[in-house]
Amino acid sequence: MLDQDDSLDRLSESIGRQRELSIQIGDELESQGELLEDLDVVVDRSRSRLDGAKRRLDRFSRKAKDNGTLLSPWCFFTLPSLFLFSSLHLSFTLPLLLCKSLPRT
Numbered sequence: 001m002l003d004q005d006d007s008l009d010r011l012s013e014s015i016g017r018q019r020e021l022s023i024q025i026g027d028e029l030e031s032q033g034e035l036l037e038d039l040d041v042v043v044d045r046s047r048s049r050l051d052g053a054k055r056r057l058d059r060f061s062r063k064a065k066d067n068g069t070l071l072s073p074w075c076f077f078t079l080p081s082l083f084l085f086s087s088l089h090l091s092f093t094l095p096l097l098l099c100k101s102l103p104r105t
Helices: 002-067 073-099
Strands: none
Touching: none
16 A cells, blocks of 8 residues: 555656646747747848849849840949848847747856
8 A cells, every 4th residue: 555655656746747847848839939920020021121122123124124224333232232131131130039049047
């Protein structure tokens, strides 16, 4: 009978630890879900900016083609810079979002 009581006590402790662990896992999943939602917003915003830059580039390209003019060297520098800026914005924002998930000490 004492052996059964000891076994039940150990089983109860083990179930308690598993419950606490499952609560911690649930909290972590919720936190990671919030980070993913934040990241999704940033990616959507960056995608919109890139799409806008692409539309402007396409419009400019059509106008230049219709007018029969050549693109100046200034355009070859400015337009890629717009794309680079949009990409850099995402590369700087992403680590900031990921830092939110680091444990605080």
